[in-house]
Amino acid sequence: MGKGADAARVPVSRPRRGNVVHSGAWWVWALGLGVGASRTTNPLLLGLLVAAAGYVVATHRSSAPWARSYTAFAKLALAVLVVRLVFAVVLGSPIPGTHVLVTLPEVPLPYWAQGIRLGGRVTAESLVFALYDGLRLATLLICVGAANALANPARLLKSLPGALYEIGVAVVVALTFAPNLIADVQRLRAARRLRGRPDRGVRGLLQVGLPVLEGALERSVALAAAMDARGYGRTAAVPVAVRRTTAALTLGGLLGVCAGTYGLLTAEGGTYGLPVLGAGVVAALAGLRLGGRRSPRTRYRPDPWNARAWLVAGSGAAVAALLALAAARDPAALHPGVVPLTAPALPLWPAAAVLLALLPALVVPKESS
Amino acid sequence: MIRFEDVSVTYDGAVEPVVRGLDFEVPEGELVLLVGPSGVGKSTVLGAVGGLVPHFTGGTLRGRVTVAGRDTRTHKPRELADVVGTVGQDPLAHFVTDTVEDELAYGMESLGLAPAVMRRRVEETLDLLGLADLRDRPIATLSGGQRQRVAIGSVLTPHPRVLVLDEPTSALDPAAAEEVLAVLQRLVHDLGTTVLMAEHRLERVVQYADQVLLLPSVGGVPVLGAAAEVMGVSPVFPPVVDLGRLAGWAPVPLTVRDARRRAAGLRVRLADLAPAGPPPVTGRRPTARGSAGRAVERRRSAAAASGSFAPFPAPLQGATRRRLGAAASWLIAQFPAPLRGTNRRRSSAAPSGPFAQFPAPLWGANRRRSGAGVALPAPPQDAAGPSPESADAPGPNTGPPPVTRRHPTAAPSETFAPFPAVLEGVVVRRGGVEALRGVDLRVGRGEIVALMGRNGAGKSTLLNALVGVVEVGVGSVRVGGVVPGRTAPRELVRVVGLVPQEPRDLLYADTVGAECAAADRDAGAEPGTCRALVSELLPGITDDTHPRDLSEGQRLALALAVVLAARPPLLLLDEPTRGLDYAAKARLVALLRGLAAEGHAVVLATHDVELAAELAHRVVLLADGEVIADGPTADIVVSSPSFAPQVTKILAPQEWLTVAQVREALK
Incomplete structure (x- = not known):
């Protein structure tokens, strides 16, 4: 704990291995935010959650390759939102509404498809409901993305108990396999150009498939040999x-x-x-x-669970707990009505609770650029 | 420490053992260098030390290998992990974790060392290898030299008594190679580590070796002895040894310093002889004119074609050529530029023969053999003047491009741009970093240009920009008059061909025959074109060979044949000599010279200073994406301590580049 206290006194030091926050703490924080998001459909609160998570990621993610996944998660979230809205427009919605925005031609469906509607009236209420719902899902995804960007997944697996260590390594190797595969595909597609074949399009992708897999297999064998030569899988004699x-x-x-x-x-x-x-x-x-x-393995400098980790994890847990409490006490504020349509208001105390999610931005040292 | 007792290894499915009769002992604390031509089983010997052969590779190992008293038959690689540290050819394939510090600790974790011990050793190793600033860096972001050092560090931390390294410096630039070798030197001297290392670039490593283990040929009797003795009989040797043998020094010198001490006499003998000219410049002379000349030319061009492709089995031929070429090129260099310009105007040629579409005249091999460069040697006006012109304006990238003169005279073909490659103010950004910043470069026909610079200086990016694989942000790139990024691949292959760093990337098919058929189709060439090239480059390779079964050098030759099937006037090679032994390199040199003689422009990115000295007309130095020097090879490499070839260092202040030049002068 002494180390943690030392580090807390110098909040702006460069993140080094010694003062890096435990990966588990980041995951608790992100999942706490996610749980909080699942308690509400208030777009203002959800927006605040996304902003808080985004701010922490923007200030604290490293330049490491795994930190780049955040953009992918953000795009995925956006896609989920759009798909949710499209479904609401095309398939209609059980939400009764009076503000008709547009009426699409309705496709008559046979009797056995009763209960499904294609086209028809699109009401403002149904759209707003779909928006709230999609926003909640998107926020959840962004929280998971934030955890991915802030915590090295490999280091999290290092915290597994010794007996599961070898499985953990297998997972880590599999995790690095995918990015390598993508890099290979890009390289080989570029190489197709050198052979005078089109380097774009699906066919190009398919034709490099076999060489890419061959290359991946070779690399796996080489890695397995290297790991074996470095003592992976040594066992101790056990009675x-x-x-x-x-x-x-x-x-x-x-x-x-x-x-x-x-x-x-x-x-x-x-x-x-x-x-x-x-x-x-x-x-x-x-x-x-x-x-x-x-397994005779020992661990080199496991991430300490220090005061900072407590603060990070605690802030996430607090957000989850406070939002759950607010949802129980004042459901109306956290779930603004759609029938009749009302403008969502920002409930003061839950909003303050969401701001707790920014705590890591203050206590964790920033990555120097 | 390492003991081989009558060891032979036979891989599954092979008839003959790959190595046999290995019977030697490496004493503790020695640095032993394993040398031999490609394919004699060096990697097998190295693998056998760590137990990877046969536990991991399969096959049968007869005899007995013991390391620190442990028999590899009964000990698996993981049980030898505390005495043997192995680093393979590709450090990337070696890394298990993703940051430097974790990687250094990985081996110790597997062995179960106490956390306090691990911490101390990691810190020591970080300092020993100069990695302290990189400790938190993700491995993916490191440069080649840094990766190699991390790989060595990662096997050092468990304090193995034996270190086994396969080609540790081949992929590195000269400075990074020095770094790695300095570390090895320190390990041997300070820690008493036993090091067994295989390396093709002997000029870099042989001086550090206490003993050399020579595998002279497949299945041949291995020789272990003091470096100087073994080098005296070895079929592979660095230039310093070559020069020593030429001068009759015994025992042969291994270091530049040794050689310099003995070279006083040689320098005196050479002082009155022709000073070093530029490297043999082939294909610089005007051809005969008129119809009679054309007929002659046709015959010659046929000879040129066969001559340039045939020499693979006979590297000697290249050497002969080189000798005659040197004098000619020296003469060329002596003429003031304007005079050459006039001559040039007269030059014209009637291209014919197998490479008829190439505008540049075909310079016959026989012509070179007989020619001796007495005729007024003027480069064809379009082929970029070799050295002297660029010497006029060898400025940095801001200066004018090396070749600016153009004469509107009888260029044999108007369909080709005079410069196969032109870059003007090219800026390329990759991942937020400027990989190239305002590069100006022109490459003329028949010219061989070597791109040099440290790992990550932008050499590969430049080559990739020339084939349109990377986007050019600012500036323009033109190859043969077209913009590579906007040209359909089908047309592009007839303008420019690139053999990438990993030639395997170009090969898709599962047999050589299928590969060739596909290459002909892709290039729109006559069926059989590529196969004919392969037969000349790689005699004895059958159609049903799998490309992956070829050696490194053979694969390079196959990729080269695939690229040449489209007969691109501009040929680009990225690090072509990685993994090649001296014989394969000599064949490559002969081949590229022949191509340049036929008018192909050749650009090669390389760390191999000896190759550049031997082959290139011009050297372009890159640093941080900028051209920092551009001029004739002799001018650039002589003045640079890290890029000077061994012969230059030995015979300085005289400006000789290669042993071939010296040999020729002494005749």
């Missing part, structure tokens, strides 16, 4: 008893989790469901922990 206990605990734990979940979901299992689930989880965790002994 037989420990190995058996591990297997028993893991299997038993998983069974317990299944049984407990079943108990929770069925009507008559209400009594034993929770305790069995709890016991299963504990046993499975113990199995994982014990299984970690087989």
